[in-house]
Amino acid sequence: MTAVNLDTLDTPALLIDLDIVRRNLEGMQKxxxxxxxxxxxxxxxxxxPELAHLQMxxxxxxxxxxxxxxxxxxAEAGIKDIFIANQVVSEQKLDRLAALSKKVNISVGLDSITAAEKLSAIFAASGLTIEYLIEINSGLNRCGVLPGRDAVELYQAINVLPxxxxxxxxxxxxxxxxxxxxxxVMEVSRHESKIMVETARALDQAGTFxxxxxxxxxxxxxxxxxxERVNEIRPGNYIFHDAIQISLGVATVEECALSIVATVISRPARERAVIDGGSKAFSSDRGAHGKEMAAGFGIVLGKKATLARLSEEHGIMILDPDEDIEIGDRVRIIPNHACAVVNLFDRAYGISNGEVVEEFYIAARGKSQ
Ligand SMILES: Cc1ncc(COP(=O)(O)O)c(C=O)c1O
Structure with missing residues (x-):
């Protein structure tokens, strides 16, 4: 598309700074x-998909x-190597997985013999084979078997299945x-790798690799x-970063590529202004896994303002009373959690040097099955 002025976009709109994206991607690849x-x-x-292709x-x-x-x-967009880092157990999904495996190189997570039996039955019936990775619980206490012996025992139970x-x-x-x-953060990072290497060694000793x-x-x-021995990394958020990453100390505002532009629709009091985006634009995400964001629902750029409350279509900002914000003004806000916010929009606008240069269709939004 030919570059258009950012101010011509109606709001709330999702913006992706493509210069920052490129730096973030190159940094992690390096x-x-x-x-x-x-x-x-x-x-x-x-x-x-276009950003997945850029990563590739x-x-x-x-x-x-x-x-x-x-x-x-x-797969539809032409990505040929896909890992589903999750447990897939319903018959409908397993059928779809089998169909996909005929088109692309696909692998899947497993953390139980029950899921393995279901996966094996569908693939064996179709005369297909699938590669799996055992999911290890490194402390999140979500899915995953414990490192070491439990992983070996699961492998041994799965290994007899076709x-x-x-x-x-x-x-x-x-x-x-x-x-x-x-x-x-550093301690968790070390622990994450350490228990995986110990588990890989336990599998070596059990005669597999x-x-x-x-x-x-x-x-x-x-x-x-x-x-040593860790040979694949799977970060996701690093492409955009967000206020959560800033709060952890692993990113700066300048490294945040995703923002929402919104319009001030009301200033009912000196210390309060309302924007045209609420939880349907920012999500209600205040952090993940136990840590709450102190400063509301995002970082309001260049203003002494906190996005303190959300209803569905309204964002209520608490302002420094001297802050110069009028009805019709536009504000840019870095959301707390980029992944959740992207899921709320149909489209995102790629910007470079302050101009809109690309429009993206968010093809995998809402894909929760
Ligand atoms: C299994 C798995 N791998 C990788 C990631 C990427 O992590 P992050 O979003 O912190 O980059 C996630 C995120 O939820 C995940 O669930």
């Missing part, structure tokens, strides 16, 4: 290259998704989002300095 590991970014953050062009080996429906969008091949092990130390300091040892979240990867 780090992956430096430590000799594959980068398989999670696309749950951007949900946009810059050196990613494939993408990570959480859902079969996200995998379908990425149509499944062990590709490796993976974990996501999402508890890092509850960290109170950068030192704690975890070809892929995969870790990653954005905070744990931003402070990572490589770890």
């Amino acid at each position: 780090s992956a290259d430096k430590y000799g590991v594959a980068l398989r970014p999670h696309i749950k953050t951007h949900k946009i 062009r810059l050196g990613a080996t494939g993408v990570t998704v959480a859902k079969v429906s996200e995998a379908e969008v990425m 149509s499944l091949r062990l590709k490796g092990i993976f974990t996501h130390a999402g508890q890092v989002y509850g960290a109170g300091s950068l030192a704690e 975890a070809e892929i040892v995969s870790v990653g979240s954005t905070p744990t990867m931003k402070v990572w300095q490589g770890y």
